[in-house]
Amino acid sequence: MLGKNLMSCSFLLTFLTLVDPLANVAPNGQATQSSLYANNVHAVNVINGDMTGLCSHTANQSSPWWKLDLLAVHRVLAVTIFNRPDCCPERLIGAEILIGNSPSTEKALAAPLVMEILSTLTHTFHCGDMEGRYVVVILPGQKRILSLCEVEVYASLAGVLMQNVALSRTADQSSSHPDGPARNAVDGNRDPNFAKGSCSLTHQESNPWWRVDLQNVYTVTAVMITNRNEFENRLDGAEIWIGNSLEDNGAKKSRCAIISHIPKGRTFYFPCSSTEGRYVTVFLPGTKKILSLCDVQVFPLDYADGTYI
Structure with a gap:
């Protein structure tokens, strides 16, 4: 088991006015594992x-x-795990993601957090701005095999801040409730209480969408979305799209993420693998759907030289 000062990665994300750039810092680290099945399946893979x-x-x-x-x-704000696509995805059932400052692998408990990865093969776990030097995936139990295809660790880099380029940009949506115009989601206010007047809201309809025009083409590395306090399940299944065209409402160019669930009032971070585009669209497929967003933030790399702006 693992050291007592290792904490379990949870599904909360700290609210920040400006956030540190969320780079995948895993490639800069050193990986080890408890044992080796064969010569070519090392932890560094x-x-x-x-x-x-x-x-x-x-x-x-x-x-x-x-x-x-x-x-x-x-x-650490988020950890993304890629399960095996070829066989045995069920082997990750009950695995735990732990973060801490001790290299010890003795005496710790944590809640299992990798269950959902079985349905998608890839899943991002939100870690609530947790501090630590070590990220551990452990699979408790007897006669277990741990196999991972990729682990990405999105962590803040001290001393550098990144700009939210969606702030106060032009926003539009498929329809508008009088108290929920599209611009409410880019006003810089993350208050999740709809009655406070800072959330967008469409009418009930088929395939509602919300879109922000960034007014320039950016290489988007992350999108952060704040859900409402009320009706928290309405965002389940929504898709985040990034592109340069208004065809299909600017959505279907490159898909950044599918939102499985954001707990009420929370802000979740979605890595976008450096996807280029001018328009960021949140699209909710289905009939009799209502789309409501309390805040959408978009964080890019600088297009010219590949650094954070």
Whole structure:
């Protein structure tokens, strides 16, 4: 088991007016694992950025683990795990993601957090601005095999801030409730209480959408969305799209993410793999749907030189 000062990665995200750039810092770290099944399935395979290459693979053992040393204490906002696409995705059932400052692998408990990955193969876990040097995936139990194909760790970089380029930009939506115009979602106010007047709201309709025009083409690395306090399940299944055309409401160019669920009043972070576009669209497929957003933030790299603006 793992050290007592390791904490379980949870599904909360700290609210910030400006946020540190959320780079994937995993490739800069050092990876190890509890055992090695074969010579070509090393722990480092999980942080090389190649989702189509070799995965990690432990031997069949008690409570196998994979550990990443970030080499310094980071504030971790999210961890993305890529499960095996070829076989055995159920092996990750009950796995735990832990973050802490001790390299020890003794005596710790955490809630299982990798259950949802079975349906999507890829899942991002939100870690509530948790601080730690070590990120550990552990699989408690007897006769278990731990295999991971990629782990991405999105953590803040001290001393550099990133601009929300959606703030006060022109926003539009498929229809508008009188008290929920599209601009409310880019006013810089994350208050999740609709009655306070800072959330967008469409009418009930088929396939409602919300869109912001960034007015320039950016390489988008992350989108952060704040859900309402009320009717928290309405965002379930919404899709985030990024593109340069208004065809299909500017949506269907590159899909950044599908929102499985954001708890009421919370802000979740969605990595976008450096997707280029001028328009960011939130699209809710289905009939008799209502789309409501309390805040949408878009964080890019600088288009000219590939650095954070």
